[in-house]
Amino acid sequence: RGFYQTTTASNIEFKNNIIDITREGSGAKYCLYFNTTASSITSDNNVLYISSSASGSNNVGYYGGAQLALADWQTASGGDMNSVESDPVLTNAALNNFEPSSPLSNNIGTSIPTVTSDFGGNARNATTPDPGVYEFAPPTCPQPSL
Numbered sequence: 001r002g003f004y005q006t007t008t009a010s011n012i013e014f015k016n017n018i019i020d021i022t023r024e025g026s027g028a029k030y031c032l033y034f035n036t037t038a039s040s041i042t043s044d045n046n047v048l049y050i051s052s053s054a055s056g057s058n059n060v061g062y063y064g065g066a067q068l069a070l071a072d073w074q075t076a077s078g079g080d081m082n083s084v085e086s087d088p089v090l091t092n093a094a095l096n097n098f099e100p101s102s103p104l105s106n107n108i109g110t111s112i113p114t115v116t117s118d119f120g121g122n123a124r125n126a127t128t129p130d131p132g133v134y135e136f137a138p139p140t141c142p143q144p145s146l
Contacts, residue, residue, distance in 0.1 A: 001033045002048075010040040016109040018047040018088050018100060018132040025056055032061040034077065045110045046083040047100070047131050048073075060085060084108060088132070103138040106130055 002019030005012065019031040031048040034041060048070060050058045059066045061073040070085035088100035100106075109129040116124055119133035130136055 001029075002031045003043075004030075004033045004035070005039055005041060006035045008036050008038045012039065012041040014041060014043040015045050016112065016129060016131045018098075018105065019049065020047075020088055020090060020093070021050045021058075024053045028057045028059065028066070029053065030059050030062050030066075032063075032073065032077075032080075034061070034063045037064050041079070043077070043079040044082050045108055045131060046080060047088045047102075047105045047108070048080070048083055048085050049087050051087075082108065082110070098132070099134040099136055100130070100132055101136065101138055105132075106136065106138050 002021055003014055021029050021031060029050055031050050032043060048060050050060060052058055057066065059068055060070050061067040063073065063077040067073040067076050070083065074080055084104050086102060086104040088105045089102040091097040091099045091101055107125065107128040107130060109131045111127055111129065118124055118135040122135050124135050
């Protein structure tokens with residue numbers, strides 16, 4: 001579970017995050033797990049990625065039951081309408097470099113005025129920051145030759 005809320009709570013904001021679950025195993029896996037539907041949680045502008053494990057179950061979320069894909073999660077929870085279900089393509093997680101490089105993860109965040117710089121001290125985009133701890137520029141795609 002990338003984010004696990006177990007008891008009833010209110011005024012939780014979960015925004016501009018990257019959840020990348022790639023572990024194998026026979027257990028159930030979830031990006032977001034809201035154990036109770038009575039909580040007040042605003043979740044949005046997130047990158048949610050769960051790779052398909054050969055065993056166990058792989059779900060974007062749990063809200064009143066397992067929600068397989070982002071569309072299922074959005075319908076059940078009413079949240080994450082500006083989130084994406086996509087591999088963030090982390091630079092090198094094995095060496096603790098969690099900077100994303102996927103264009104689908106770029107500039108999908110929402111402004112949080114108190115967060116003005118990223119983990120490396122770089123300025124955050126004031127209107128459309130990147131989710132996660134790094135402000136990044138995805139690599140450019142090579143143009144086909146004519």
